[in-house]
Amino acid sequence: MNVAKAHGLGNDFLLVPKAEMPPDPAELTRRLCDRHRGVGADGVIFFEVDGKRATMRLFNADGGEAEISGNGLRCLSGYLVSTRSVPAEHVVKTAAGEKTAMVEWLGLSRFRVVVDLGPPILESDRIPVALTPARSPVIGHEIDVAGRRVRATLTSMGNPHCALYYDTPASDEEVRTLGAALEHHPLFPNRTNVEFITVVSRGEIRVRFWERGVGHTSASGTGSASAAVASILNGFTDRDVRVVCDGGVLDVGWPEGGIVRQTGEVEVLFSGDWLPPV
Numbered sequence: 001m002n003v004a005k006a007h008g009l010g011n012d013f014l015l016v017p018k019a020e021m022p023p024d025p026a027e028l029t030r031r032l033c034d035r036h037r038g039v040g041a042d043g044v045i046f047f048e049v050d051g052k053r054a055t056m057r058l059f060n061a062d063g064g065e066a067e068i069s070g071n072g073l074r075c076l077s078g079y080l081v082s083t084r085s086v087p088a089e090h091v092v093k094t095a096a097g098e099k100t101a102m103v104e105w106l107g108l109s110r111f112r113v114v115v116d117l118g119p120p121i122l123e124s125d126r127i128p129v130a131l132t133p134a135r136s137p138v139i140g141h142e143i144d145v146a147g148r149r150v151r152a153t154l155t156s157m158g159n160p161h162c163a164l165y166y167d168t169p170a171s172d173e174e175v176r177t178l179g180a181a182l183e184h185h186p187l188f189p190n191r192t193n194v195e196f197i198t199v200v201s202r203g204e205i206r207v208r209f210w211e212r213g214v215g216h217t218s219a220s221g222t223g224s225a226s227a228a229v230a231s232i233l234n235g236f237t238d239r240d241v242r243v244v245c246d247g248g249v250l251d252v253g254w255p256e257g258g259i260v261r262q263t264g265e266v267e268v269l270f271s272g273d274w275l276p277p278v
Contacts, residue, residue, distance in 0.1 A: 003032070003039060004271040006079050008071030008264060009247030010218030014041045015079050018048040018057070026063030032274065033061040039274060042214045045072050049085045055093040060213030067159045068096035070117060070221015070250075070262055077101035078111035078266040096158020109268040117222065117260040120229045121156035129154050130187050137233055146181040153230040157260065159212070160192040161226035165234075170196035170208050172216070179210025193220065195227040204242045205231055218247030225260045228252035 004015040014032050022028050029044040031037070043066070046057045056076055058066045073092055080086045081103040089102045097118055104112040121127060122137040129138060138154040153163040162182055164170075170178075179194045194210040207227045209220040224243040231237040232254055243250045250264040 001274045001276065002271065003274045004079055005039065005041065005269045006075035006266055007269065008074050008219060008221060008266045009245055009250070011069075011071040011220060011247065012041045012269075013069070013072045013075045014039055014044045015076055016044060016046050018046045018055070021046040021057075025057075025059055026065075029059040029061070030063045031276070042211070042217055043069065043072060045069075045076055047076055047080075049080065052087055053091045053093065054080055054086055057095070060211070061215075062213040064213040065095075066213065068094045068099075068157065068222060069159075070115065070157070070223075070225060071219060071264075071266070072221070073099060073101065073115055074113040074221060074262075074264060075266045075268075077103050077113050077115070079268050079271075081105070081111065082109065082268050094158070106265065111266050111268070112263065113266055114261060114263045115221075117157050117225050117262055119259050120226070120254070121158070122233075124154065127154055127156040127160050128189055129160070130189055139230075139233055143182070143185065143187060145185055146178055148178075150178070152182075153233060154192075155226045155229050155233075157222040157225050157229075159222055160188055160190055161195060161223060161230075162188070162192045163195045163197055163227055163230035165236075166196060166198050169198050169206050175208050175210055175216050179216065183210065183212050193223050193226070195220075195223050195230070197227050197231065199231060199236045200244070202236075202238050203240060204244060205237060206244045208246060219245035219250070221250065221262060221264070224250040225252050225254075225262055229254055229260065 125134040228241040
C-alpha cells in the first residue's frame with residue numbers, strides 16, 4: 001500500500017490513494033496511525049485526483065470519520081503539488097464542501113499553502129449544538145463539565161468547535177482533562193473539537209488544541225480558524241489574526257461578510273510502501 005506522510009506544524013497525516021481504501025477504513029486507520037505498530041499520525045486521508053481537482057475523506061486516529069481538517073487539507077494540497085498531480089491553484093472536495101487551495105513551493109519539501117475555508121457556521125442547529133431554542137451566534141454559553149462551569153463560544157468550520165478563554169496558556173493537564181470531557185459532552189451530538197485561547201493582542205492569539213478523535217495536537221487548521229472567528233465575534237481581536245500554536249503559526253483572515261482564509265506551512269516527509277502484517 002502506497003502511503004505518504006506530511007505535517008502542518010506537527011499535526012501529521014498519512015495520505016493514501018482512495019483506490020487503496022478497504023471496506024473498513026476505520027480499522028486500517030487505527031492500525032496506520034498507531035505510533036508504535038503502524039506508521040504513526042493524527043489521521044489518514046484517502047484521496048483521488050480528477051484533472052485539476054482532488055477529493056479527500058478524512059479519518060481521525062480513533063477511526064472516526066471527520067468532515068474536514070484544515071491542516072490535513074493543506075498537507076494533501078502540498079503533497080499533490082509536489083507530485084505534479086494538480087496545479088498550484090486547485091480545488092479539493094471535502095465532506096464540508098469544496099475548498100480552494102493555493103500552494104507555493106518554499107524549497108526542498110516545504111510548502112506555504114493558502115486555503116479558503118468558506119464562511120463559518122454560527123447557527124447552533126448547524127454546528128450542531130443541542131440548544132433549544134436554536135441560537136446564532138453562541139457566545140459565552142455556560143457549560144457544566146468535569147465538576148466546573150465554563151463559558152464557551154461555539155462555532156463550526158464544517159466541523160464543530162468549542163472555544164474557551166484563559167489569561168495564560170492552558171496547562172497540559174487542563175487540555176487533556178477538559179478537552180476530553182467537552183469532546184464527549186451531551187451538548188455536542190457529533191462530539192466537538194476544543195480550543196484553549198489566550199488573547200495576546202488585537203492581532204494575535206495563543207491557542208492549544210484538543211481534537212475530536214485524536215486528543216491533544218500541536219496545531220489545528222480548522223481549530224485555528226474557529227479560534228480566530230470566536231475571538232472576532234467576542235470583540236477581542238481584529239479580523240486578521242495570527243494564531244500561535246504549540247507547533248508554529250497560522251495566519252487567519254475573516255473579512256466582514258466574507259469567507260475565512262488561512263495561510264500556513266506544511267512539510268511532505270516521505271512516500272513509500274506500507275507492508276501490513278500478515
